Amino acid sequence: MKQPVLNALGHIGRQTLGILAQWGRAGLFLLHLLPALPYSVYRLELLIKQVYFTGVLSLPIILTAGLFVGMVLSLQGYNVLVDFNSEEAVGTMTALSLLRELGPVVAALLFAGRAGSAMTAEIGLMKSTEQLSALEMMAVDPRKFVFAPRFSATLIVMPLLSLMFIAMGILGGYMVAVGWLGVDEGAFWSQMHASVDWREDAVNGIIKSVAFGVLIAVIALFQGEDAVPTSEGVSGATTRTVVQSSLGILALDFVLTAVMF
Amino acid sequence: MTRKQWIEIWVGMFVLMGIIALAVVAFKVSNFQGLQERSSYQVHALFDNIGGLKERAPVKLSGVVIGRVNEIKVDPDTYFAKVSMSIYDDFDQLPIDTSASILTSGLLGDQYIGLNVGADDLFLKEGDRIELVQSAIVLEDLIGQFLTKFADSGE
Numbered sequence: 001m002k003q004p005v006l007n008a009l010g011h012i013g014r015q016t017l018g019i020l021a022q023w024g025r026a027g028l029f030l031l032h033l034l035p036a037l038p039y040s041v042y043r044l045e046l047l048i049k050q051v052y053f054t055g056v057l058s059l060p061i062i063l064t065a066g067l068f069v070g071m072v073l074s075l076q077g078y079n080v081l082v083d084f085n086s087e088e089a090v091g092t093m094t095a096l097s098l099l100r101e102l103g104p105v106v107a108a109l110l111f112a113g114r115a116g117s118a119m120t121a122e123i124g125l126m127k128s129t130e131q132l133s134a135l136e137m138m139a140v141d142p143r144k145f146v147f148a149p150r151f152s153a154t155l156i157v158m159p160l161l162s163l164m165f166i167a168m169g170i171l172g173g174y175m176v177a178v179g180w181l182g183v184d185e186g187a188f189w190s191q192m193h194a195s196v197d198w199r200e201d202a203v204n205g206i207i208k209s210v211a212f213g214v215l216i217a218v219i220a221l222f223q224g225e226d227a228v229p230t231s232e233g234v235s236g237a238t239t240r241t242v243v244q245s246s247l248g249i250l251a252l253d254f255v256l257t258a259v260m261f
Numbered sequence: 262m263t264r265k266q267w268i269e270i271w272v273g274m275f276v277l278m279g280i281i282a283l284a285v286v287a288f289k290v291s292n293f294q295g296l297q298e299r300s301s302y303q304v305h306a307l308f309d310n311i312g313g314l315k316e317r318a319p320v321k322l323s324g325v326v327i328g329r330v331n332e333i334k335v336d337p338d339t340y341f342a343k344v345s346m347s348i349y350d351d352f353d354q355l356p357i358d359t360s361a362s363i364l365t366s367g368l369l370g371d372q373y374i375g376l377n378v379g380a381d382d383l384f385l386k387e388g389d390r391i392e393l394v395q396s397a398i399v400l401e402d403l404i405g406q407f408l409t410k411f412a413d414s415g416e
Contacts, residue, residue, distance in 0.1 A: 045265070048268060048272050052275075056271045056275045059278075095290050099286070099291075159279075160278075163282035163283050164279060166290075170285075192290055193292060196292065198287060198292055202290070
């Protein structure tokens with residue numbers, strides 16, 4: 001009679017403690033990683049390699065997605081704005097939505113799926129094949145040579161990718177609005193130029209993308225390091241990276257938007 | 262070329278593309294004007310109502326932007342709104358009897374300060390006050406006046 005209730009309570013308690021312990025390990029992981037970050041500058045070739053793997057190889061998906069998001073925004077915006085005879089404002093609308101929200105958020109979501117998951121899988125596999133322990137055995141700190149370059153690379157790559165996403169989106173919006181729907185080209189650019197503020201809109205968007213970069217890097221690296229060193233454990237960790245960073249990006253975006261705008 | 266060199270070339274191109282995207286966002290899309298402000302001088306004016314005027318609103322002369330509003334506060338002695346504006350140094354030959362009015366761009370647009378040039382030989386300089394002002398037209402007051410007139414004429 002009492003036993004099932006106690007079992008259920010125990011289950012909830014175990015889960016809660018497990019989550020709390022994981023958060024604590026993630027915090028300690030970040031704390032220990034921070035002093036190692038300057039080493040990513042000393043070993044520049046490692047950093048360049050990671051920028052290549054996370055950034056350059058993410059380019060096709062980011063640029064294509066940016067183009068289509070911009071085109072869709074422009075098309076939808078035009079349909080609404082044309083009723084008010086202000087279809088020239090479609091440029092402003094596209095640029096503002098991309099700079100403030102969609103650019104940083106969608107680029108970060110794609111990045112988490114494309115590069116974050118790969119990072120977790122790579123480190124998880126390194127752990128399960130005991131490469132990390134081997135490095136430690138040789139008195140090489142894996143934080144300095146495995147984690148730090150990946151963390152710094154994400155910080156560099158994330159804002160650049162989201163800027164490229166935004167630029168491609170505005171190009172897509174321009175193509176649809178001016179090329180296809182016949183919005184006046186001069187009005188399209190001048191209205192955009194007049195209403196988009198550098199500090200208020202562009203810089204805040206860049207700050208957002210850097211914050212998302214930190215979030216993705218911490219989650220991806222930690223999940224890799226914390227993975228159970230089996231094939232099942234690595235696949236679970238990869239899934240957790242994508243799920244947690246996606247949810248984290250959306251939640252953090254809300255908080256940042258509330259603070260910034 | 263080795264694979265390592267190719268990686269470096271690709272990363273170089275990647276960073277360059279990022280910088281180009283930043284330049285597009287800064288100069289083509291937004292109103293980035295560099296970190297240093299254009300050199301300017303300060304004048305102020307007292308209004309009894311500024312309506313919806315905001316800081317960083319443009320100051321226009323014949324429709325051309327010649328400065329920005331940089332501070333709006335209540336003058337503690339007169340209880341009027343004290344609007345400080347910086348006028349770019351290129352426009353340092355505004356007569357001292359220039360008047361300032363708060364205008365609206367379009368029917369529902371943002372408010373700005375419009376200057377009307379006077380005829381005096383002396384020019385406005387740093388720290389001067391623009392004496393001739395016309396406050397913002399508040400739509401509610403206008404409707405109120407209209408209704409009062411309407412009621413009066415009805416008698």
